[in-house]
Amino acid sequence: MAERGDKLKRFIKDEARALGFSDCRIARAEDMPEAAARLRDGVARGYYGEMAWMAETLERRSSPLALWPEARSVIMLSMNYGPDEDPRPLLARRDRANISVYARNRDYHDVVKGKLKQMAGRFAARTGAEVKVFVDTAPVMEKPIAEKAGIGWQGKHTNLVSRSQGSWFFLGSIFTTEELDPDAAERDHCGSCRACLDACPTDAFPAPYRLDARRCISYLTIEHHGTIPLEFRQAMGNRIYGCDDCLAACPWNKFAKAASEMKLAAREDLKAPEIARFLAFDDAGFRSFFTGSPVKRIGRDRFVRNCLIAAGNSGLASLIAPCRALLDDESPAVRAMAVWALSRLLPADAFATLARTRKPEHDKTVLEEWSGAGETLCI
Structure with a gap:
């Protein structure tokens, strides 16, 4: 035995x-x-x-x-x-995303x-x-x-x-x-x-x-x-x-x-990828890029939400335009984090102008970000 x-x-x-x-x-x-x-x-x-x-x-x-x-x-x-x-x-x-x-x-x-x-x-x-x-x-x-x-x-x-x-x-x-x-x-x-x-x-x-x-x-x-x-x-x-x-x-x-x-x-392309590339992902692009990857499981919206926070922390003016484009995203979480990122990247007067001229927003979470960013700028 x-x-x-x-x-x-x-x-x-x-x-x-x-x-x-x-x-x-x-x-x-x-x-x-x-x-x-x-x-x-x-x-x-x-x-x-x-x-x-x-x-x-x-x-x-x-x-x-x-x-x-x-x-x-x-x-x-x-x-x-x-x-x-x-x-x-x-x-x-700061221009790279850490996975x-x-x-x-x-x-x-x-x-x-x-x-x-x-x-x-x-x-x-x-x-x-x-x-x-x-x-x-x-x-x-x-x-x-x-x-x-x-x-x-x-x-x-x-x-x-x-x-x-x-x-x-x-x-x-x-x-x-x-x-x-x-x-x-x-x-x-x-x-x-x-x-x-x-x-x-x-x-x-x-x-x-x-x-x-x-x-x-x-x-x-x-x-x-x-x-x-x-x-x-x-x-x-x-x-x-x-x-x-x-x-x-x-x-x-x-x-x-x-x-x-x-x-x-x-994967070589995941060792030090550019944040800007990920901010441009739509759902199809996200799914294609992360085929077979565990990252795919969180979905495009959560992923881009995370990338927007990285963009806001970067201090890079080059990321302002891709963040601004996401203010019109279908996902409220993405729009909200785009607001936060821009509040960090834009000069105070430029962000204040953006806040005054923005499109109407009805989602409570996004409105809270606009309000919170405005209060932060006033402090």
Whole structure:
């Protein structure tokens, strides 16, 4: 029996390596009371903002067995997407848009899930066991399970950290009815370091190991609908999709195998794209450019809304004309952020003239932006 188990584990890890996964570890499918308690506390405090599914799936998310009672083992896998260089210098290039490193290639859900299905199929054929694969979209607490499996530990920024991959990797899981010997859990190696916490531009960490998503730029640019709250706009800088600051600040990244052949490389045209190009996108242009990208999921209106905030933060007169063109956009959120961007880019007298001569506006949100911008100029 032990010999069969050893052979199965070798088979699993050989398959994972062949498919391009950076690491593969195994955990028992069992209750995780500490992780479930943290999750309930975060939901109770409202840390998840508009992500209502966190509360709706709370019970199923709290344990692998709650999701699938017949599961006995969880095969956790990671895939490296580490950048070849620190992405933070791009924040200083005011004419450029900063897209989170993980979103600069094909949608990882598709990439990782495809490989998981291949691996799960081969495993099921070999063992006769039942299998289910999950990549982020199902109610699975992947990070606590991955910690139990030994892939890494949940850092103070709440993301998983690995001694060999730093903070740059995706997670996927294969649940199975097969009993497999678990790997040793990883322990926390953060120590007294708080680099990730101090790096956050919006103070989204109320305490180490706690994230208030309502203040997180990743949440605001991806999950949040409507206009971005005023208090966070300037801090967003040129971040138009996600934020890498806390990940990039992690000292463990220096041990990551960023040049490894087992990683997803970025699209060249997403490494430092021009803001002006994105401001000109209509829906068809947006969908065409981001085909196969995770960015496509937020839709053109939210994306252009984010780009307008980056334009407003740029201080560049060259972006006035494309922002002004968006005052007539069909989306109220886009029109509202165009007003804010112009209030930052135009001289006070020019903006006052624009406000007096603008077309009639009936949307409350947009009117509030016009009013708020006018009050700001008077201060």
